[in-house]
Amino acid sequence: MSVTPVEVTGTKAARRNVVERRRRPRERGRIPLSIVLGLLMVYFLVPFWWLIVNSSKTAAGLFGGDSALWFADDINYWGNLVDLFTYGGGIYARWLGNSALYAILGGVGATVLAVLAGYGFAKYQFAGRRLSFAILLGAVMVPTTALAIPTFVLFAQAGLTNTIWAVIIPTLLNPFGVYLMNVYARDAVPDELLDAARVDGAGEFRSFFTVALPLLRPAIVTVLLLSVVASWNNYFLPLVMLSDNRLFPVTVGIGLWQSTASTYGAAGGQTLWSIIILGSLVSVIPLIIAFLGLQKYWRGGLAIGSLK
């Protein structure tokens, strides 16, 4: 590929010219590609549609011969919602609360640790930095589930299993978050700016809070979102650590209901199925709202690690 004079003249006019011209070939093939995109979207949305439709059905509607992808005559959202939040003494609301607690404490904690460590790795030439960073990169590749069994045995000896800490403490570990923060902090926080703050008499922590933190905001939101989602969605860890169903997060709780309903077979577990379906729908709403609301932050942030 040769470089033509059009690109080397970096004037605004030339650039606009380029933009104009590159738009035209793009128009071609737009309709077939949009159709492909539309079909893909249908595929990605079908399960949501199924969930929305079927959580409106009564047990009879669910098991009757009606279409699985369209509403029954009887729309029973309210009835199912009442069933969902009263079943088993209102345990579902408790599960939702637990999920929120684990996601917030675990996610925020993991983010705080990752921001501090990522900044430390990026901005201080301390003894052992290279070695510890190499170990950290290795740790990104350690499968987290491999840690669950030994962590469980260790926590059992400390009397921590079946408490909220058994879920929260292991969630604080997020080596990938540290890696992302480090990559971001290296470029986003210029050394000159920190030096200037030091010359002005600001201490290390003060320059961190007043100079570095605001510059790190996009990466912080991304790491926070990723950690919160990871702990909201976590299944293996709480499944292993918790036996008291009042401590379950919603993922483990719905898994339990599902397993119970399957054991009883389609007939015995009929009412349970409608609340499992609605329960699944309700449990995904908070995250969908979070993602839609924080769109402008994560859209750029998710790519931090991949552009290098």
Place this chain on the structure above:
Amino acid sequence: MTATTEAPLSTKRRKSTSARQNLFGWMFVGPFAIIFLAMLVLPIGYALYLSLFQKSLIGGTRFVLFGNYVKAFSDPSFLDGVWFVITFSLVLIPLQMAVSLAIALILDIIVTRFARFSRLMIFMPYAIPTVIGALMWGFLYSDTFGPLAELFGTFGAQAPDFLSRNLIFYGLLNIVTWQWAGYYMIILYAALQGIDPTLYEAARIDGASQWQIVWRIKIPMVAPALLLILVFALIGTLQFFNEPKILQDLAAGSIPNDFTPNMYAYQQAFSLANYNYGATISFALGAVVFICVYIFLFATRKRGSIFS
């Protein structure tokens, strides 16, 4: 390792700078380092320790050195599970990468409001807990709730049962692709957006077609992002647990307890209380993952990896 890499200063000044760098560097990294040691290094060490012992009702706990590993690597349950996750990865990862890359390339070409909306919708499954994702597809596959029987019935055909023993592989393949393709697509899309558009213009002036631009410029330019995705997908798939665990009850009989190494470790540790063997399997699996990924990264290092 010494950390003084700055230009030569007076010895005294250098000494005090380096002490300062050490102190504050470790203060920032310290909190994470503690969690890292407690929640990663300690459990790994403990898993290794546990794996060197065997517990029996009569003989009590005794030291067997690598006895458990000899047992694991001749245990068909473990080996079949490893074989399954490896074959599953070999099919899944190329499929997932192809789907997410295709979508990202389409979105990079058409910049309509519809395209922006579909980008968000295709990303949506990422926000869904894997438990709920598996459950949603389990419902869609099921002959009681799902639309498949209905759809195939209108053509007078027999619906495929993705929960049956023969097709569960494809059933799971679809679930995992659905869940993660959107996230990978966002990473690739951001990488594509980061490419300097003047490159396309230069190529076009040289007579390159849209296809040639895709193959010769876009795909090579996003290679680091593809590599990142591949590594994450590999780590995730080798520790496969949530989806088969959730489908286990719905797909009666198709998913045994030793379906994947992680499920087998879970069964050993928590159903049979054989923590030593469970830890052995976890540790062996962790080592397999780590070594696979490390070799892979080492082999592809020249092409510009995030870890180099």
